[in-house]
């Protein structure tokens with residue numbers, strides 16, 4: 001893999017140097033401790049190049065010597081490893097009912113976080129101001145090494161070239177918001193914006209359940225339903241950047257009206273929003289309760305809550321099978337609170353999907369639980385920034 005990427009690159013000297021550095025950093029991130037000789041063999045770079053890059057990375061604090069490895073006949077080689085705290089990253093997960101801002105290390109591990117109230121009903125500018133204030137707090141609270149940038153996971157289609165939030169089906173008022181520029185102006189750091197499920201798919205690939213997987217679909221099952229498609233290791237965006245809106249796959253020709261304006265979408269029967277609304281209607285309440293209360297009720301054995309969640313899980317299972325039969329991914333990951341916080345949900349969805357997979361793919365399609373728990377989108381947001389140093393070729397030119 002590393003060798004292939006190296007060979008296919010023919011850029012300018014500076015870019016080539018950047019790429020070589022990232023090959024070394026990425027090898028250390030993935031493998032832990034390595035000797036210079038192992039780095040050379042893994043990356044395909046010469047011993048002299050490795051030696052120069054390592055010297056530079058040690059001087060910058062990214063890499064340190066860490067004891068000695070086993071001798072291969074001669075002198076024992078010095079082992080090198082990545083220093084996870086050498087630089088920090090800010091991750092922002094904009095969800096419908098909350099905004100989470102975290103500071104992470106180079107392995108996308110959260111060091112501190114702030115949870116802000118729901119962005120619903122607020123002007124985007126007000127939300128950006130709150131996020132910027134949280135970023136300032138987190139950056140100054142710790143005796144911080146330099147911060148590489150801010151990654152933002154947004155709950156709707158985004159234009160990654162311009163960092164624009166195009167729309168959010170469950171967050172009215174967020175149409176064509178230049179999120180990257182608004183935030184970058186305030187925090188004075190590079191900002192990268194990506195759809196939340198796409199970000200989560202990237203996070204799973206680098207830090208979660210899908211390491212080494214090249215054809216992956218991540219389903220974000222929360223208040224809304226999102227999909228992140230990673231095909232051949234790259235995010236599939238479609239013609240306008242709107243691909244992956246799995247929640248608006250139509251599954252009932254006579255179904256209810258959806259927030260997107262259509263009818264019978266998957267979100268009308270299997271999303272957290274649909275579940276809490278249906279429960280409120282049944283109980284004669286004006287306002288739906290929080291999703292966490294419904295999940296608590298189901299875990300405590302509330303028969304109606306269990307029945308509603310189980311039905312939603314079966315619908316998700318049908319969607320999983322349809323996506324697998326259409327796209328033939330190697331793995332479909334279920335994440336979001338419905339999957340993470342109500343354990344039977346995943347099993348029921350997988351059980352529903354399996355017999356509906358085409359015979360050719362039935363035994364080769366993995367249906368997996370998120371490896372990142374509730375933090376999938378947050379880790380995904382961090383990985384938007386981290387890939388600029390570990391895998392710069394995948395960078396979509398999103399920073400200002």
Ligand SMILES: [Zn+2]
Pocket residue numbers: 247248258259260261262263265267
């Ligand atoms: Zn819809």
